[in-house]
Amino acid sequence: MAKILVIDDEKSIRNTLREILEYEKFKVEDAADGPAAVALTDKDTYDVILCDIKMPGMDGMEVLDNLLSKTDTPVIMISGHGNIDTAVEAIKKGAFDYIAKPLDLNRLLITIRNAMDKSSLITETRTLKRKVSKTYDMVGDSKAMADIREMIGRVAPSGARVLITGENGTGKELVARWLHEKSDRAKSPFVEVNCAAIPSELIESKLFGHEKGSFTSAIKQRKGDFELAHGGTLFLDEIGDMSLSAQAKVLRALQENKIMRVGGEKDIIVDARIIVATNKNLREEIEKGNFREDLYHRISVILIHVPPLRERQEDIPLLAEHFVKDICEGQGKPESYFTEDAFKELKNMPWTGNVRELRNVVERLIILCEQEITGDDVRKYAQPLGQ
Numbered sequence: 001m002a003k004i005l006v007i008d009d010e011k012s013i014r015n016t017l018r019e020i021l022e023y024e025k026f027k028v029e030d031a032a033d034g035p036a037a038v039a040l041t042d043k044d045t046y047d048v049i050l051c052d053i054k055m056p057g058m059d060g061m062e063v064l065d066n067l068l069s070k071t072d073t074p075v076i077m078i079s080g081h082g083n084i085d086t087a088v089e090a091i092k093k094g095a096f097d098y099i100a101k102p103l104d105l106n107r108l109l110i111t112i113r114n115a116m117d118k119s120s121l122i123t124e125t126r127t128l129k130r131k132v133s134k135t136y137d138m139v140g141d142s143k144a145m146a147d148i149r150e151m152i153g154r155v156a157p158s159g160a161r162v163l164i165t166g167e168n169g170t171g172k173e174l175v176a177r178w179l180h181e182k183s184d185r186a187k188s189p190f191v192e193v194n195c196a197a198i199p200s201e202l203i204e205s206k207l208f209g210h211e212k213g214s215f216t217s218a219i220k221q222r223k224g225d226f227e228l229a230h231g232g233t234l235f236l237d238e239i240g241d242m243s244l245s246a247q248a249k250v251l252r253a254l255q256e257n258k259i260m261r262v263g264g265e266k267d268i269i270v271d272a273r274i275i276v277a278t279n280k281n282l283r284e285e286i287e288k289g290n291f292r293e294d295l296y297h298r299i300s301v302i303l304i305h306v307p308p309l310r311e312r313q314e315d316i317p318l319l320a321e322h323f324v325k326d327i328c329e330g331q332g333k334p335e336s337y338f339t340e341d342a343f344k345e346l347k348n349m350p351w352t353g354n355v356r357e358l359r360n361v362v363e364r365l366i367i368l369c370e371q372e373i374t375g376d377d378v379r380k381y382a383q384p385l386g387q
Contacts, residue, residue: 004047007049156178163300
């Protein structure tokens with residue numbers, strides 16, 4: 001249900017607009033003056049705002065300036081004392097439209113619908129721009145993060161194969177993407193394969209592709225990820241979960257820089273930089289017979305270990321603020337902020353899910369709390385309800 005804020009110093013006007021808009025299935029909130037309206041918009045978001053121009057104290061034009069400085073919500077100005085000059089000034093400042101009192105009901109509703117359409121387009125455009133221009137930031141001032149950044153700076157241009165280790169949720173994929181973006185392959189594809197998420201009987205087809213008719217569901221030829229990553233980077237995440245048969249074929253691909261599709265008869269030359277990651281101890285997996293030692297030596301030219309979040313607690317405030325900005329921007333909400341007590345509580349948490357868990361907690365706090373997030377909020381909502 002769309003939410004509309006009505007700002008007018010006349011109670012009769014507010015009540016009339018509320019009655020009309022609620023009948024049209026809108027959710028309505030109102031404010032009797034500018035400061036009250038500004039306070040409401042600091043705490044909540046609206047789909048459309050109706051604002052009177054002539055109000056005591058803070059007039060509608062001042063309210064408009066304040067709103068446009070912090071939100072993209074369409075603002076429709078209304079007034080019974082205005083003229084053409086006033087309307088032109090409001091539109092120049094950025095108001096969506098201007099409607100004179102007494103209000104024409106049909107025009108008001110049409111204007112509101114048009115404003116909501118514009119708001120939807122703005123949100124969609126912002127989301128698409130964020131997806132297209134998405135950058136992968138390595139956030140943190142700890143020594144561990146400084147060492148990783150330095151290592152990436154040295155290794156990225158070399159093209160050497162890299163093995164990234166660390167617990168789940170520490171940011172191994174982020175390191176892989178930075179290695180790609182800082183390399184001379186940055187303009188070529190970055191292809192990610194989660195080896196743990198693909199059934200063992202399908203992993204070979206996924207990596208090397210297949211010919212039409214090579215198995216029951218192979219209704220057409222398909223290129224594998226090695227081919228798709230040609231000229232770029234192939235990131236094999238959770239390689240410790242790859243089957244031994246697939247490991248043998250990956251080893252051959254790394255040794256000879258060529259592959260053969262499932263059901264194929266000819267070799268295909270490939271040129272992809274290989275970066276792999278795992279949360280397992282591959283040395284232990286080798287001893288258990290679960291991982292090939294010769295493959296281990298092929299993929300571990302460079303070793304990068306990403307420490308768990310509990311070992312770099314000083315990065316938690318920076319990460320939390322980074323996630324707040326990203327999440328609030330994505331949701332079109334006013335930016336939340338943490339108190340020092342909240343940061344202290346966050347640092348005291350065990351973070352078994354590492355950075356991924358921290359992002360989830362920050363999003364939960366943004367949704368459930370006021371704009372200011374306190375230590376009490378963290379204690380109340382950081383853990384799943386009922387625990």
